[in-house]
Every structure is written in C-alpha cells, then in structure tokens.
Amino acid sequence: MPELEIRNLHVNADDKQILRGVDLKVGSREVHALMGPNGSGKSTLANAIMGHPGLEVTEGQIIWNGEDVTEADTDERSRLGLFMAFQYPVAIPGVTVTKYLRTVLNAHRAAKGEEPIPLREFRKTVQSAMELTKVPEEFSRRYLNDGFSGGEKKRMEILQLALQNPELAILDETDSGLDIDALRTVANGVNTVTAQENVNLGLLIITHYQRILHLIKPSHIHILYKGRIVKEGGPELVETLEEKGYGWITDPIDAAEAAAA
Numbered sequence: 001m002p003e004l005e006i007r008n009l010h011v012n013a014d015d016k017q018i019l020r021g022v023d024l025k026v027g028s029r030e031v032h033a034l035m036g037p038n039g040s041g042k043s044t045l046a047n048a049i050m051g052h053p054g055l056e057v058t059e060g061q062i063i064w065n066g067e068d069v070t071e072a073d074t075d076e077r078s079r080l081g082l083f084m085a086f087q088y089p090v091a092i093p094g095v096t097v098t099k100y101l102r103t104v105l106n107a108h109r110a111a112k113g114e115e116p117i118p119l120r121e122f123r124k125t126v127q128s129a130m131e132l133t134k135v136p137e138e139f140s141r142r143y144l145n146d147g148f149s150g151g152e153k154k155r156m157e158i159l160q161l162a163l164q165n166p167e168l169a170i171l172d173e174t175d176s177g178l179d180i181d182a183l184r185t186v187a188n189g190v191n192t193v194t195a196q197e198n199v200n201l202g203l204l205i206i207t208h209y210q211r212i213l214h215l216i217k218p219s220h221i222h223i224l225y226k227g228r229i230v231k232e233g234g235p236e237l238v239e240t241l242e243e244k245g246y247g248w249i250t251d252p253i254d255a256a257e258a259a260a261a
C-alpha cells in the first residue's frame, strides 16, 4: 500500500529556514488535512514533497513507498505517483487542454513501459473524467488555464487528478477563491475519484479554512506553525478550530519564543 513518510524535514528557501523538522505520514486511502495560519510553511511543505527546485532540504527525508525520494526531481516523483494541485496554477499559452492531458498521460504510460494511449481511448477517458468533474466539453479545446476563472482552474486540476490516477494527491488551498457551488463541484469530483474501488489515493488537503473539510472529510488533522507540526488530532479538531481559531495553539508558542529571546 502506497505511503508517504516525511521524517524530520528541514527546508530552506533562499537560505531562510522555513521548515524546522516536520514528521508526517499519509497512507493509502487516508485523507489528511494540513492546516495552520498563513505563512506557516504549508505550501513550502507541499512544494518540498513535489521536489520544487527552489527549495533546499537541509535535513531529513521524504520517503515514498519505502523509497527515499528526497533528491528525486519533480518529473520522477510525478511518475512514481505523486500529484499536486497548485495554489496558483500557471497558464501555458499555446498548449490546449487536450494536448496537455494527453502529453501527461502518455508520459506516465511511458514510465510504466506502456504504449501511448490510442486517440479513441483517450477521447473516451477524457470524456468520462470531464463528466465526473463537471468540466464543460469546450474546455478541451482551450489553451491551458489561459483566461480560466479561479473556479475553472481548480476544476481543471481535479480533472487532471481523475485522469492521472495518482497514489498521493496534495491539494494546496484548492478551496481559496471558490464560491460554495464551485467548491461543492470540486469536492464532489475529489470524492467521486476517491470512492472508486480501484483507486488507492491518499490525500493531503492543505487549507487554512475549514469549509472544504466539511465536504471532503479528513481522518487526520495536522497543524503547522512556524515550520513545525504543533498539534495533531482527529476530525474533532476542525470544529475546535472553527470555534476558537488558532490563537490557543499559537499564542503559547509565541510566548515561549519571546521568553527565550
């Protein structure tokens, strides 16, 4: 069963220490939520898991299915079944959605020693993924993310998730900027994908709001603050945060830091 294990991860960006010893395990078919105030290092952790070239791991390991991928490049991680939906998806002018999806799909097949997908089969696969994720058909002819609204970009990512069938997906602030209907569509898309019998997807949902967690229900909650996991719990922690905010967790940490300085 696929499993992500992060051990004592320390990460620098531009020589600045952002992550200060993160431990985290995400198993197959588990849904984890990584929460925490803005600037805690959530996106940095997601980027480090995907092997962002601008980040430097100074200590610790990222283990995927028992294999140390700490130094593996992003393409390789993606071929090994890691997937990430970006907080700010980029537009790729000149590449249509169809072309992009086919390229990605074929790269994955090639990595597994499979032939490129026949056009007819590709069309059928895309069509059912589009129905699943409620992405309008005309999208397939548009240029990737070019002129897409925030909600459309997110739908596009979920479409990719449905097509790519990864073993671990990181959704970084997938809920930000979505109205409740778009959020529901995205959450339904994710839930439909994960409910499929042949899917062993583990999910790491990154958010500092609770609302997506009412639609995609996590089993494990981790709170990141100042580059460390400072609190963990079950789904009940989401409600506590809703009532009390982050202060009861972060204030004592700030106070201890101020006292030590």
Ligand SMILES: Nc1ncnc2c1ncn2[C@@H]1O[C@H](COP(=O)(O)OP(=O)(O)O)[C@@H](O)[C@H]1O
Residues within 6 Å of the ligand: 013, 014, 016, 018, 036, 037, 038, 039, 040, 041, 042, 043, 044, 045, 054
């Ligand atoms: N490339 C970078 N260079 C310098 N500082 C960075 C870089 N990327 C992120 N940071 C800093 O790291 C901290 C954590 O950022 P981020 O991971 O985006 O937090 P979050 O996603 O929890 O809001 C912030 O203080 C941010 O300014």
Ligand SMILES: [Mg+2]
Residues within 6 Å of the ligand: 042, 043, 044, 087, 173
């Ligand atoms: Mg972020």
